[in-house]
Amino acid sequence: MNRGELADFLRRTRARLTPSDVGLTAGARRRTPGLRREEVAQLTGMSVDYYTRLEQSRGPRPSRQMLTALARALRLTEDERDHLFHLTGEQPPRFREATSTHVRPALLLVLDRLHDTPAMVATDYGEVLAQNALSRALSGDVLALPPPGRNMTRRFFLDPAAQGPCPPEDRPERAREQVACLRAVASARPTDPEPAALVAELRAASEEFAHLWDKHQVAVRRAATKRFLHPAIGILELDCEVLVDSEHNQQLVIHTARPGTESHQRLQLLRVVGLQDLTPTSS
Structure with a gap:
């Protein structure tokens, strides 16, 4: 698992999104662009502490279920989703027919x-x-x-x-x-x-x-x-x-x-x- 590359990838994909991109209200004025860590945690169903540790290169290896949730929350393309899986040492999903659980x-x-x-x-x-x-x-x-x-x-x-x-x-x-x-x-x-x-x-x-x-x-x-x-x-x-x-x-x-x-x-x-x-x- 490449924790450093994973942390960088999560930070950059989070920064390119706005709350309206994921159906959230902007709320109070933001000091930095992008989603907040707690918003990504909310969208994925993980704790804020768990997600923060991933972005700080000190988190445990996420499960495949959690990686899928992260890909959806961060609006990753299929190529980006595969990259996310590879960074954690996991093989990305391979669909045996046309059915896909990755939402574009x-x-x-x-x-x-x-x-x-x-x-x-x-x-x-x-x-x-x-x-x-x-x-x-x-x-x-x-x-x-x-x-x-x-x-x-x-x-x-x-x-x-x-x-x-x-x-x-x-x-x-x-x-x-x-x-x-x-x-x-x-x-x-x-x-x-x-x-x-x-x-x-x-x-x-x-x-x-x-x-x-x-x-x-x-x-x-x-x-x-x-x-x-x-x-x-x-x-x-x-x-x-x-x-x-x-x-x-x-x-x-x-x-x-x-x-x-x-x-x-x-x-x-x-x-x-x-x-x-x-x-x-x-x-």
């Missing part, structure tokens, strides 16, 4: 600009890669969960706590959609181990999933209208728009409310309520 900086920039509507980036088989603040307010901070809990389909079928945002009467149709979408992905990329492993896990662990899978329904995730049950706001009926990055098999999922509706008023209220007293749930 330009896509993250779009996500950060969506201040008034919930939005997230996910793989086409349901792995959440990034959320904006209003998505966390609506559905919980999925990225704060251990990696297995970041897949929406897995949590929908295996975690009872994740079923809160889905009104009970909507669950059968939502379950059918989840399974049909996963089947479309798995059949399109039969040699990709990630969707295949998820299917095998869910067929073994969930009778409901296995029953729906055997129906052999197929559907690609597209625009739809969905209802969310929020513990503080109530029911929100939101239009779901899915923008596809076909090169990386990622999706930008945006939820909007029609102006003038009760759901639009409740979504505005959600911006005020924010993340107070909310636990992670499913998107």
